[in-house]
Amino acid sequence: MTTQETTIPGSPSETGGNQPKRYLITSALPYANGQKHIGHLAGAYIPADIYVRYLRAQKRDVVFVCGSDEHGTAIPIQAMKEGTTPQAIIDKYHVIMKENFDDLSISFDIYDRTSNPIHHETAQEFFTYLNDRGELEIKESEQYFDEEAQTFLADRYIKGTCPNCGSDRAFGDQCETCGTSLSPDELINPVSTLSGKPPVKKATKHWYLPLNKHEDWLRNWILNEHQNDWKANVLGQCKSWIDAGLQPRAVTRDLDWGVKVPLPDAEGKVLYVWFDAPIGYISATKQWAINNDKDWKPYWLDKDTKLVHFIGKDNIVFHCIIFPVMLKLHDFIVPANVPANEFMNLEGDKMSTSRNWKLDMQDYIDDFIKKENGGPQMADALRYYLATILPETKDSEFTWKGFQDAVNSELVAIFANYFNRTFVLMHKLTGGKVPKFHNDIADAKDQDLMEEIRKAKTTVENLLEEYKFRDALFEVIDLARKGNKYMQEKEPWIKAKQTTADGVIVPEMQAQIDNCMHICLQLCANLAILINPFLPNTAKKMCHLMKVVDKMLDWENAGSLKLLSVGYSLRAPELLFRKIEDAEVQYQVDKLKAGLEKAKMENSQSSPQSTIDSQQPAEANQKSEIIKSEIQYDDFDKLDLRIGTVISAEKVAKADKLLKLQVDLGFEQRTIVSGIAQHFTPESLVNKQVIVVANLAPRKMRGIESQGMILTAEQPDGKLILVNPDAATINGSNVR
Template identity: 65%
Template structure:
């Protein structure tokens, strides 16, 4: 197992504000489970930890929607999520909770250590405040009308109807979700971690030391670091969460993305008294399995926290997957466009491995991928049933029919090239599967297992033991068979026994190789072969002597059953019914009379427009221009360079809230001096109801991308 003596595998902590859907499974939980099951089969010292993330604004928003307490929310969904994972065979060693006392203690101690070492900056900034409830408001506590689609239930950070990222300033008629009061800005103090201080270390450890990480992970991290890291608040104003353990911090809690990854540490503490061996010894391999939306937290912020605290190992890899779409559309929990795991288990009882197979076969390992119910049906019927299941079923049926239900001998002196070739495939397949798993290419690894079963089918079909059996029957009955005599019966019987011996040894190998992916199926095969689970140890894979000659085996059982058209139709109808119900519940109120549009400008020719060089940019710095109330000085990254732009938006935005926003820049506008500063471009803005709105791409786009 290389230089590592123990393994600590984590899967992202799911928010306890709703059930888990198949996108969650495909993103990180199934890949993590496959990897862990493989390590266990290799008898590695491995711990697999996870748990629910029970703090943060999404929890309190859910509580408000359901008119229950945040504790009620997390209790409810911790159970639903945990039951769903268990039913799908996700084999955590512990599924903890960030509301557990040991987590509160661990996170508080972690914060205090950093604070006592002087690693935080204390800063005051203006934050939104509810003057009636007398509490500060996170962006999600501010509700208003989306300027893009008119949804009057949009949040201050995102409209869940159209998906647009927002800021509270962009909302039309913003109000507090707690009281309906119009929020105001008020000074508040928070503790910030100066991430920029860790840039040199992150460049050395991550950018130089982990070039083997997946391209999507490495590229996103490099972009963040190259654009320059900023101080980030590690506390929030809230009554729900881990209270900041300082005397002058009333009403403040730890930022959820500070406390959540510490949940991996506290979960390990709950699991074993030897937790420090897994977190503090250099011969531990720490691997985080996550979705791509969590890359920055696991690859930059949490490692920087571990470095600042000291004494902990750093992740050896963070194999993040992309997103899984459903029927061609992005998963949306707010629109109920999702396949919920707990509902799948009800609709397809005892078919967990079918979903595991399909999600692994279509896993979004390098790019977003699409789940469709038709593909689910095709992969089950054409691959699991017709290839993998068919080979094992035919082998077991023929063994009972032609060999009396016992493992026949292999007659070494009569084996042919086909026998020897297939036997040699066992070890070769093991090596391929092993190499793919260890490099986090799980789709490829599963494909090798299916390919091996396909070769078994081809071998069985070409060997035709049933033909030899009929020939023996005819010869024993005194019938004449062209090319054969009674003297050929022993040789014909040897061919039958050789073929089925090889097929049974292959069946045993397939159970081992498929076990990390389809554990329920592997155990069904072991039951038919009358072997204990110990045979599934990885060291046994590749062997052609797993089943003893003369050993009686159980009757065959079908491993998979076909998915019918009616089931597919029902699931698609269910998806659309959920979408319609959600749309009805979240329909916007009748729109107010729109502000009159600006009068049209004189007509221009295409050539006039073609002269514009419009580029996507990212604001990386912002500051007020002295003695100019309306001006902000911006640094805008446009990929090939960084531009200084002076923009008259200071009455609408604070510098802090626009850093990181993507904008559209007129890149070939002649430079112009404003207040002594040379402005090298113009940012495009839109105006609606007296509010300015950034004109930006609908999705995150690399800086410098041309707009045409």
């Protein structure tokens, strides 16, 4: 086995030894108050696991930490709902979440919990360190107090009428109906959820972290030092917070559930969950170090450690502004990157636990992985689809039809098909062994594919280093696609028909077959290495079939054309994936809709309609369900809408819904892939003018880069019509 030597432009290996000594990778600590859905999985866990598996394959020193966030008001509230204790809730959901992550092959080095004594000690020490050095401020303020329950009320324990939409399903932090963020003082007619009585205002003392004192440092660190390597969505949100002016943030609250404030005059107070939860990364690292007889300190104190937080966009402020200030004040390292993802929607709507519009990890595990035809490969099937639709720069959408198409048309039809065809032909044409490669007859097609194999390592490596996981996975599948194309052009099965009188393949033809199968088998080995960060179970199965140890999956072996030795016998072919049947998709869609209806019924029984809702006519209610949330003119002004003319149109192979259009925008021609094939024939679109969203980020669909989107209108019967000018218009004209 040999290794192809490659370096990444600008990478540590090329720029003179700047590669960090070690990596500490974190995924957001999930609340232990209920099941977690695939939106959480796609936001913080799949991307982190891909990156960590890649780093491990690179033989880098990396620790991957996570754990259950078991404090905050969400826990006792869930306990009230289930008629049990907060401890019982965290014990229940911690186990469920840990098992879910295991079933979906998320490879944490430790999955800890913030109820562990080591975390309480670490969080209290952190608070004491900051407080003793005068880094915290004490303020007295008035907060809502329940006189009957004799307790201060956290935001979630206060309910009232929303000042924005009039719904009576609003809490002190957010309205459940319209989603508006609120403060308790904004609620109309607030009541305590504990007693049902109106609360009173009462003075209370709390400790604050004065973020306003650290604005200059934050501005320089985030907006100057990281302006070129952090995601635009992360930079934008941070800039918005800093420009608006940072305010002191309370680090304690009045609650009887959480980490106790370690001061004699702080009876009945705990550390605010936003303060104690990220410290969970540190306490989890400590626990990992104890478990493995290691020293935790270099991972948090050594400047030669690269700290990367994987989170969803709702956690950006905590991980990019608040926690870094805490770390800096404690002389800990600060994150090198926070590649936060946007949100993932489900079947055309936002995921919502309260409306039961979600796909829990447990439900997928029960319906696909634990079933008779499931197993680890079905975990990889979900990992694959989520990786292809990761909300890296904007919100994305999970659909069951999309899942089926991704598995059947890409994993099965391209990747697994190539691997299976190679093994079938190897057993049929080369005796089940790796054949010799004959250099003297190698042709241009052989050389081209070998070069693609060599290049793939660097291409995928660059993208993974930049957290562009969707693009990296596309390149891996595209390499398999190139392998299929090569095999189809070489046609070894046709060459095998040229035999001598005694039925033996003509030697010249056998040599050409050998070359084809040798390259195809080396490509199979490379695909196992490249797919491993994304689909670890699949990579292991490929190694099993190739009769090689998992050590082959080390990244240094990628790009090599000598991974499988000549004359080595390989196992009989086995299917890597099964197809997803239509009936399975329909079952999941029906199940989703049934869950939504059940939630509607339960909500209507548990909460009366608000006064405003009950006064609205049916037409208005229907309209409010259709119209999306209000935007400002600045949001609309971001769109660049242009007039274009379709100059050609054709169907996309193996895609029932897609058309490939060439659109003339006057100043340039664009390729646009549009899902309108069931509504328009290609010829009916040629010479038609359309409205194009010209500044939409490019997206690859079925291997074609789509450079925009055309506007259509959906009729009541579901049919689409083009949105176009009623008179001939110059191509490239702005639509305002």
